Amino acid sequence: MTAPPSETSRAADSLIATFERQIADGVLKDGEALPPEREIVQTYGVSRTVVREAVLALSNKGLVEARPRFRPVVRKPGYDAALQAAGSVVNRLLNEPSGVRNLFDLRIMMEAALVREAALFADKNQISRLQQALADNERAINDSAAFFATDVAFHSVFYEVPANPVLPSIHKAYVNWLSKHWMKMPRFPDRNRLNYEAHAAIFDAILLRDPDLAEKALRDHLDDAWQQVRETFNTP
Amino acid sequence: MTAPPSETSRAADSLIATFERQIADGVLKDGEALPPEREIVQTYGVSRTVVREAVLALSNKGLVEARPRFRPVVRKPGYDAALQAAGSVVNRLLNEPSGVRNLFDLRIMMEAALVREAALFADKNQISRLQQALADNERAINDSAAFFATDVAFHSVFYEVPANPVLPSIHKAYVNWLSKHWMKMPRFPDRNRLNYEAHAAIFDAILLRDPDLAEKALRDHLDDAWQQVRETFNTP
DNA sequence: CGCGCAGTTTTTGTCATACCAAACCTGCGT
């Protein structure tokens, strides 16, 4: 039965749709492995070619995680899966002249908005988490690796203030995309101290519940960080 | 010569990488069609299976545009290709309870930041474009289809103010993701008039160069729009 | 000389089969 490949589109598409539905409906639970390819072949009466194509497509969409020789594992996607899907293209764009600049500017804009929100709406719990992160950051001034980690952690708190699950994912994506540039930057204790003081200034502005001051402090901090990037990579 | 498939990973991956490089380096120019599969087979000494897998992967990454029975066309990715890659996952998330809410909140946050920037930095040219868009919007009050279009156009101007090419792409992505919900919403001239007036209020605040007022007007506008969404779909 | 249409050639989508090597499972020996 050499199936006629023409109805609306490819046979693979319907298989893909089937699996997407099964994942969405929980028939295929998260963390579970897909059935073997040959079993799918028998179940749906398609060739292995189509099955492989479908699985690959699901893998590219981030719905399953397929290591080379293992069974694909279902991954119910969160918001970071969505951003991760964009990753490969973004990485290419980062190699173009103004790619890093564009993304960094976007980050400045978003974090400016976030610190405004934090200044206006952060509750006691969130402020104490900021304080904690700031203290960790200060303690790490002399350990550049630890400083980098606490730096990221401090900024990440802002992405959690609005209680929107998309935001932490965005922050993770930023860190992923830009970290390879950050990593290559020289980090010295005195540089770290300046950054810590910038963080402290932002925190103080939030304590004062002054969104304009907080935004200014954040922008100064990130503009300065950009200057460092610029000097390091000579990218105008 | 039944090639041994074991060196570091899949043979397909190296083919994918090869094409990515060729696209990045301009060997495969934008808009051009990929070579026929059998030609690739001969050129790189792999099987058609691998070629198809690679092409499919490129298609999923948005580097080539592959309609069902046509030759894949190279698409040098811009920022919207990146966001488009995230599309399929986002669409799934939009079907979950608070998915639309999360995305809409994010949009409110971003546009709030954008109108602030516009209030502070928009130049004459950009303000006149806003005015133009606003006028178009007013003229379309009695034509709901046209109103929708001019509504989108008005908001899109804000995404162009910071001259960051990422932003228009983000706006496009928003429109794509959320438009299917907007489309289903009832739109009447009186409703349109309210929305137009909200747009006008934002514009006025920008003329006054008052970022706080502009942000407030924008938030009122979008909160109101969210109320409409909520009433229409009963999604809390 | 250009243009449209029919027939021919490519090319894609799919199926089927085969093989290798890595992962997995099973049972045996200790």
Next chain:
DNA sequence: ACGCAGGTTTGGTATGACAAAAACTGCGCG
């Protein structure tokens, strides 16, 4: 009980085949 050796799946790839859609070709007509 436990670990290891061997057999059994299963994924990755290659090859060959075929139907249908696209692309191409050349012919006839204006």
